[in-house]
Amino acid sequence: MSAAVETSALLKPPGIVVKDLALRFGQQTIFEHLNVEIKSGEFIALLGASGVGKSSLLKIIAGLAKPSAGTVIGSDGKSLSGRIAYMGQQDLLFPWLNVRENVTVGARMRGEKADAAWADHLLEQVGLNARATALPAALSGGMRQRAAIARTLYERRPIVLMDEPFSALDALTRAKIQDLAAELLVNCTALLITHDPLEACRLGHHLVVLSGHPARLGAPITISGLPPRAPDNPEVLKSQGQLMRLLTEHE
Incomplete structure (x- = not known):
């Protein structure tokens, strides 16, 4: 067992509670009435069309941006400040x-x-x-x-937020790093933004789609079994098809 797993296993990670969240820029409403609870230790994959507000939502949860309305708090009733590791779309290496x-x-x-x-x-x-x-x-x-x-x-950190972290990787390296992330984040609460339905189905305990104008969160899709799932897992293939239909409908 790695040092990360040994350390995090000692403490139950907080979940994330998003309540009635809204984001507006002037007269434009990006999303509103967002309500979701990510339970302790869950790995959630968030999907949706480009520009729908996924990255903005992640930044609000991370404390990097402020919502127009609503709250984000830990399931233990405490602030998430200092308990989050965040990875944006750019590597931002010095x-x-x-x-x-x-x-x-x-x-x-x-x-x-x-x-x-x-x-x-x-x-x-x-x-x-x-x-x-x-x-x-x-x-x-x-x-x-x-x-x-x-x-x-x-x-x-007990909470990890990732915005398309595997997008620049080739297929074989991506699969390897997905497996690694699933192993190292097993005792964390994690939220992953991805445009890849297969990736979402391999890694997520639940999948959520953000769609509409203004955007709303759809009902969570639950996938049986523990991540990382094999690409040819029947449940993965079934859920991948369901996700593709949902995403196509909301394009």
Whole structure:
């Protein structure tokens, strides 16, 4: 068992409660009346058309943006501040830091001693141990994305929010990193934005679609079995088809 799993298993991660959330820009309402509860330890996949408000919703949950109405709070009744690791669509690696330094940058910014052993373990898991001292300019786009994933997992937070974290990876690397994320986040509460129905069905305990104008959240789709599921799992194939129909209907 990894150090991350051992540490997080000692404490039950908080769930996320979104209540009557709305976001407006001037006269335009992006979404409204969003209500959802992500239970402790659940991995939720959020899908929807481009521009529907998925990334904005994730940023509000992360505390990086303010809603026009509504609240986001932990299921324990406490603020989520300080308990979230967030990964956006861009890798945002610091160009003057090498890969290992980028992975541990959160600790460095907090004035903490970096956990080099944990960082190197993660770099090995994402296939970057041989590039630990390389600068981001020397990496491919997929390598940069893997470094950003390692940086997110390095934080060992009980809540992890990810915005299309595997989008820049080739199919084989994506499957491997999906498996790794599912293993390392098993004792976390996780919310993943993805445009890939197969990815959602492999990783999510439940799937939710954001759609409409203004956007609303549909009823959760539950998939049996534990992630990561095999791509040819009958339940995965069935749910993938259901998701494709839903997404096509709301395009």
